[in-house]
Amino acid sequence: MRQFIYPFNPTHATLKDPYGRVRASFTLQNGTNTLPELESAGFYYESQDGARFYIYKGSGVLEWEHCQRGYDFSDLTKPPALKALDQALQAKSLDRQSFRDFVQVYDLNIEKGAEYLLPPHFAKIDRALAFTLITPF
Numbered sequence: 001m002r003q004f005i006y007p008f009n010p011t012h013a014t015l016k017d018p019y020g021r022v023r024a025s026f027t028l029q030n031g032t033n034t035l036p037e038l039e040s041a042g043f044y045y046e047s048q049d050g051a052r053f054y055i056y057k058g059s060g061v062l063e064w065e066h067c068q069r070g071y072d073f074s075d076l077t078k079p080p081a082l083k084a085l086d087q088a089l090q091a092k093s094l095d096r097q098s099f100r101d102f103v104q105v106y107d108l109n110i111e112k113g114a115e116y117l118l119p120p121h122f123a124k125i126d127r128a129l130a131f132t133l134i135t136p137f
Contacts, residue, residue: 002037002055004062006030011048018042032061041072041120057118058109066108071101071119082128089129 006028015024015036026035028047035045037057045053053067076085076098085099094100102125109116115123 001034002057002062003032003034004055004067005064006033007064008047013045013047013053015043015045039120041074044070054119056120058116059114060112060116062117066117069101071105071122073098073102073119073121073125076102076125077121082125085125086129 008028008030010027010029013026013028013035014022015026017023018041023043024036026033026045035055037055038044039057045055047053052070053064054070055062055067056071075081084096085102088094088096088099089103094103102122105117105119105122106126
């Protein structure tokens with residue numbers, strides 16, 4: 001479960017799977033709320049007015065502005081993609097959206113001084129990149 005700040009009027013929200021099927025329903029209050037963390041790519045929350053948001057693992061209270069983006073790093077989990085990401089980071093040439101997203105989450109975690117936002121696969125990719133500093137692909 002993760003706490004997050006909902007800055008709008010009270011409403012209802014649903015947890016949906018990648019196919020749009022409702023898996024659970026929740027009531028949101030203005031202010032701090034607690035919802036289950038999303039552990040699989042493709043799952044999302046949707047408010048009654050149609051706004052999508054994402055509650056990922058991490059530490060601390062999640063700010064609403066950081067709930068707005070759905071991240072999918074599943075394409076970066078295979079060795080060729082990890083090597084490409086590593087090379088792109090070294091060359092500072094982030095030509096793929098997933099590379100830019102990874103850096104965005106990484107920078108946010110540095111800014112917060114903690115593992116604040118951990119979308120699915122992020123921690124695994126981060127560890128794999130750190131391991132390449134010791135043992136190349």
